[in-house]
Amino acid sequence: MHTINLNPVGIVKNNFDNPTAFNEIKAQPSTIIIYNEFAEALTNIDEVKYLDIVFNFHLSNNNALAHTTHFGDFRGVFASRSPFRPNLIGVTSVKLISREGNQLVVEGLDALNNTPVLDIKSSDTSLWPENNNATQLQKELLKKRPRMEIEKLIAKNDLETLMIKAAQIHGHFCPGLAMGIMAATYAMRELEAQSDGMEDLLAITETNNCMADGVQYITGCTFGNNALIFHDYGKTAFTLTHRDGNGIRVAAKPESQKVIRQKFTGFNQLFDELVAEQNHDPEKVALYKKAAIERSFGTLKLPFNDLFKVENVETDIPRYAPIKNSVYCSVCGESIMEGKELIVDEKIFCIPCRRYNK
Numbered sequence: 001m002h003t004i005n006l007n008p009v010g011i012v013k014n015n016f017d018n019p020t021a022f023n024e025i026k027a028q029p030s031t032i033i034i035y036n037e038f039a040e041a042l043t044n045i046d047e048v049k050y051l052d053i054v055f056n057f058h059l060s061n062n063n064a065l066a067h068t069t070h071f072g073d074f075r076g077v078f079a080s081r082s083p084f085r086p087n088l089i090g091v092t093s094v095k096l097i098s099r100e101g102n103q104l105v106v107e108g109l110d111a112l113n114n115t116p117v118l119d120i121k122s123s124d125t126s127l128w129p130e131n132n133n134a135t136q137l138q139k140e141l142l143k144k145r146p147r148m149e150i151e152k153l154i155a156k157n158d159l160e161t162l163m164i165k166a167a168q169i170h171g172h173f174c175p176g177l178a179m180g181i182m183a184a185t186y187a188m189r190e191l192e193a194q195s196d197g198m199e200d201l202l203a204i205t206e207t208n209n210c211m212a213d214g215v216q217y218i219t220g221c222t223f224g225n226n227a228l229i230f231h232d233y234g235k236t237a238f239t240l241t242h243r244d245g246n247g248i249r250v251a252a253k254p255e256s257q258k259v260i261r262q263k264f265t266g267f268n269q270l271f272d273e274l275v276a277e278q279n280h281d282p283e284k285v286a287l288y289k290k291a292a293i294e295r296s297f298g299t300l301k302l303p304f305n306d307l308f309k310v311e312n313v314e315t316d317i318p319r320y321a322p323i324k325n326s327v328y329c330s331v332c333g334e335s336i337m338e339g340k341e342l343i344v345d346e347k348i349f350c351i352p353c354r355r356y357n358k
C-alpha cells in the first residue's frame, strides 16, 4: 500500500478543545480559517449555502474497524460516523453562515478546536431524502402538467423565482428579461390564462429582444409550439390573447428605460467607467456583473405602472397551424413540411438544396 500525504488547507476554531458529544459541538458555530495560499479556492463561496467539510480527526488514535457507537450499537466504521477509523478523515455537511476574507463561520460542524481542515466542497444536496422524495412526486405530477410549477409561481406572483427559471433559457439576467417576466405574468393573471402549448392561448410579441424570452417562458406560447406570433416592430410590447381574439396588450411606457436608469445609478457609473477604460480592472468587472444582476432583480420590484401601460385589445387570430404531410427532397433526401418544398421540372427540392445548388 502506498502512503498519501495530505496538506491541511485550514484550521477549525471553536470552544471545544477536548472530545465532547458531537451534538454539543454542532450546536455552536465554528470558524474555519483558510490558509492564505488557498485563499483563491474561496472565490464565490459566498454563493454556496451548504458545504462538506473534510477534516482530520487529529486527536484520534484508535483505528479499530468496528466500535460500540454513541448510540450504543456495535457497528463497523464504514457504517458509522466514528472518529476512530483507518484514515482518520471526517466529513460533515455544514451551513455557511458568513464569510469574512479567509474566515468562514459555519453551523453544524462537529470538529474540535484546531482540527486540520483537508478540503471543502459545495454539498451535493440532490440526494437528500427531502429533496429526493419531492422530486419523485413532482416528476409524476409534471408528466401530467409540465407547467405546474410555473403556474404556481404565477399564481403567487413570485417574479424573482420566475426570472431565475426563465434565465435557464435566456442565459443571463437583464432588465429586458425582467420586463418580459413582469408583463407576461401580469397578463397571465389578468386573463386567468393557462397554457398547454396547443394554440388556445396566443402571445403576439412585437420584438425579438430579451423581453420575448420572458414572454415565452411565462406564457408557454413559444416559437416551437406555434402559439407565438412575431411582429418585427422593434417595440417592447406584447399581446396575450385567447383564441376568440380577446386579450390584453402590455407595452413599455416611453419613460420606462429612464425609470430603470435613474433607479440603478451605481450600475450606470460602473458601466460608463468600464466603457471608458482600456484595460478592465477585474475587480471592477466583478462589481459590474454583480450590479447588473442587482439591477435586473431590482427592476422586478419597480411599480408595474411606472413601466407599462395596458389596454384591452381584439385581435384577428390566425387559424390553428395545419398538420402537414412530409415530402422528400430529391437531392438530400431529407423530409420537408408539405408546402415548403420547391418543384422544378417535376422534381422536389428543399429550399437550401435548390438555392445553393448542392
Ligand SMILES: [Zn+2]
Binding pocket: 170, 172, 173, 174, 176, 177, 210
Ligand atoms: Zn437579456
Ligand SMILES: [Zn+2]
Binding pocket: 329, 330, 331, 332, 333, 334, 349, 350, 351, 352, 353, 354
Ligand atoms: Zn435537400
